[in-house]
Amino acid sequence: MKKTIIFASVIATMFVISKCTGPKTATKAPETKEESKAPSNSLLEIANKTWPAATVASLAQGQTIYTTKCNKCHELFPIVGRSEASWKHEIKDMAPKAKLTAEETDLLSQYLLSARQVQ
Numbered sequence: 539m540k541k542t543i544i545f546a547s548v549i550a551t552m553f554v555i556s557k558c559t560g561p562k563t564a565t566k567a568p569e570t571k572e573e574s575k576a577p578s579n580s581l582l583e584i585a586n587k588t589w590p591a592a593t594v595a596s597l598a599q600g601q602t603i604y605t606t607k608c609n610k611c612h613e614l615f616p617i618v619g620r621s622e623a624s625w626k627h628e629i630k631d632m633a634p635k636a637k638l639t640a641e642e643t644d645l646l647s648q649y650l651l652s653a654r655q656v657q
């Protein structure tokens with residue numbers, strides 16, 4: 539009986555420790571989140587095919603909108619792996635939830651629809 543209790547508390551302790559040292563702390567800073575892609579020349583190249591006026595700065599604005607306004611109700615979703623149609627649908631749904639202006643919605647779309655193509 540005593541052995542069972544000791545065994546159970548060892549397991550419980552291991553569980554608590556693993557919870558505390560989980561990946562949560564490593565993904566705190568928005569700029570290190572793998573869900574977001576830092577604006578780069580390859581990202582700009584992709585963006586310019588659809589938005590000739592996009593710049594590294596405008597993509598950075600889009601990234602900031604994504605990492606600061608889209609994580610209020612849930613964690614950020616991975617950008618890569620969602621189809622263009624699905625992102626367009628989500629942006630339309632979520633922009634009002636995040637209270638984005640038309641301009642912010644545009645910057646976010648340019649960023650997400652380009653970043654989803656960066657591997």
Ligand code: HEC
Pocket residue numbers: 604607608609610611612615628629631632633635636637638646
């Ligand atoms: C006010 C809260 C709120 C904000 C702000 C918000 N979301 Fe959401 N989001 C939700 C809820 C609730 C769901 C799940 C239900 C749904 O799809 O409506 C969701 C679901 C999603 C999904 C997943 C859909 C799926 O099932 O695969 C994506 C992607 C998403 N949000 C993206 C965004 C983006 C991008 C932004 C920033 C513009 C954003 N969200 C801001 C509440 C929010």
